[in-house]
Amino acid sequence: MNTIVMKFGGTSVAGTEKIRNIADIVIKEVKNNKIIVVLSAMAGETNKLQSFLDDFASQYSLESDLVLTSGEQVTIGLLSAQLKNKDIKSIPLLGWQIPIITDDNHEKAKILHIDNKRIEKFFEKNDVIVLAGFQGISLDGEITSLGRGGSDTTAVAIASSVGAERCDIYTDVDGVYTTDPNIDLNAKKIPKMSYEEMLEMASTGSKVLHTRSVELAMKNNLTLQVLSSLTKETGTFIVDEKELIEKEIVSGVSYSKNEAKVTISGILDKPGISAKIFSLMTENNINVDMIVQNISQDGISANITFTISQKDFDLTKSVIEQNRNSLNYKSLSLDKNVAKISVIGMGMMSQAGVAEKMFKTLAKNEINILAISTSEIKISVLIEEKHTNIAVKSLHEAYNL
């Protein structure tokens, strides 16, 4: 008998009606499979608990994890009760009861080990295990959390651990789209894509799955399906690239408005100055994405432009200003009104002209490119935020998506 892992996020468990709906979805699969259901807390609950913690300005991550992991305890109990109401043999389990052993990095713990024998033992008397996502236990016996979105990681980790046939991630969208349907009505659901494409999608703004969960699925070659808990349609399968017989040159266009652009002007163009800037960023845990360096018009000083996450805006500004003397620059400007647009596709690796088409399409629409970064399966450009919609739509059309 196969094992299937089914994960339901916060909006899918928000309220008793939705939990009834999940029970119905689980019951359809239970005849032919052993089922592990992984649940998040009810949507809104984690925010409520976080606001309590904020009231105390709590910087104590042991306490934060304890408070935040109480939400899943409620949803797993309720779903298990409803499954029993429907005569399904079910057991609700917390992270420490499996146990899901993690390191002791509270609020962003990594899973170290899952004891399979215990899972087998629970399946001796039960057809469904309802497992609390997001949480684990450290070797010291403290409750840990995997960080926001960590339930995806729980689901993939347990699926990998038991060798599940697949891991279905139920969300409020019915799959991964070629671009955001809110921007472009022509956006289409992608039936099948590679882990690499999904990772690029996630890192460029399509927050369908927790990045760590995709990396873990890729490492374990576990098939993921992203689908909706409200429709009965097949979702998007995320698989090894070898299983993609016909690779699309470009499979999707994504965008992110969470970027900020930093420009440091009039720095002396001598070796080591870039290294100095970026080691400052690293020291302060500021993630730098795109980097462009130009000689300025006077021919002796240089300008450096790079992008950061908007949340690091204030920190970046103060770090650079505090080091004004050693960096010896003329001016600093930061700008939040930028967007990153990315085209992603496994086919790019073997196809020339993908970047050219991107730049031409943007030029035709009179959109200026502020910075560029590329990977084997992705090209990202930074543009002014106001051009986001027209950029996404025109690129989506240009690549025939």
Added chain:
Amino acid sequence: MNTIVMKFGGTSVAGTEKIRNIADIVIKEVKNNKIIVVLSAMAGETNKLQSFLDDFASQYSLESDLVLTSGEQVTIGLLSAQLKNKDIKSIPLLGWQIPIITDDNHEKAKILHIDNKRIEKFFEKNDVIVLAGFQGISLDGEITSLGRGGSDTTAVAIASSVGAERCDIYTDVDGVYTTDPNIDLNAKKIPKMSYEEMLEMASTGSKVLHTRSVELAMKNNLTLQVLSSLTKETGTFIVDEKELIEKEIVSGVSYSKNEAKVTISGILDKPGISAKIFSLMTENNINVDMIVQNISQDGISANITFTISQKDFDLTKSVIEQNRNSLNYKSLSLDKNVAKISVIGMGMMSQAGVAEKMFKTLAKNEINILAISTSEIKISVLIEEKHTNIAVKSLHEAYNL
């Protein structure tokens, strides 16, 4: 260094302001003592969780316990964070982390064992242990609950286990009163009373403490203090009767409106008929309190009157009616409009005339007594509910309380 256990109930932890207040109370004691704080869930939270369970008509007590015990997890995390904000070394612990081992009677589990060495270990690095009340873990590794009000029992059990100097139970009243201050403005706080008196108070309607917690304190000769988290006043101490140098003849007057009176008339007065009625009650888990049996006026049939809890009203009615043939009675009447009034005091044992004074006082106020029950330190009478206030006030005055 002494250990003090401090327990705060639901109204004392309802909201971040109240949790700050608790931290301040704890900090005052922490210089001279090791502290174990036992917390309930925020008032209202348990009702919210229960309403989710009710939505599923859940009869699965493993699931119910899992859902209901999530509330304390939040409050202990928040209090511990606030204590750390105030530079107190604190650790929040769930029932299973101590562990508090219970039997597997979900929703009403009994504590079997508390591992003291673990508590000592936690005190090596911490000055305060913030412990989740109400919850434990069965030998099978399942989360159990001690039932409503169970946090009192957690506090007393852990205090007994570590040999605490005393166990302070913080509530929304500042002690135990000679009677309900809402009925009689002359009600006075009792400075010191015996476990037995407190037990009679609890079983006769003064729901200040969970009955099981008082029994456990008595068994372990642990001093309890009932006090308010809002005032700074000394509360009521509950101690061994030997410590009560001058015993009050009557220490308090309590009342309960949760009773119902059952009268079965015209039954044949032959041996075994009472036994039959009360074994029926036992079989159906109906607790019977006062019993009065009279020969009826015809001299051959009897009437039996007894009291039950109002929650068993419908069940009792149907059980007796279903057995009408074998019980062979003429008529059955049930009445909710009754109240039980009790006078309680250790001094009764050695003092004559206490009952006489009670009956005379009621007679003087033209209050009819429907049934009587007595113990060594308590006399209870059943009266019509409408006379409750005047009965309580006149008795309170008669015994000079």
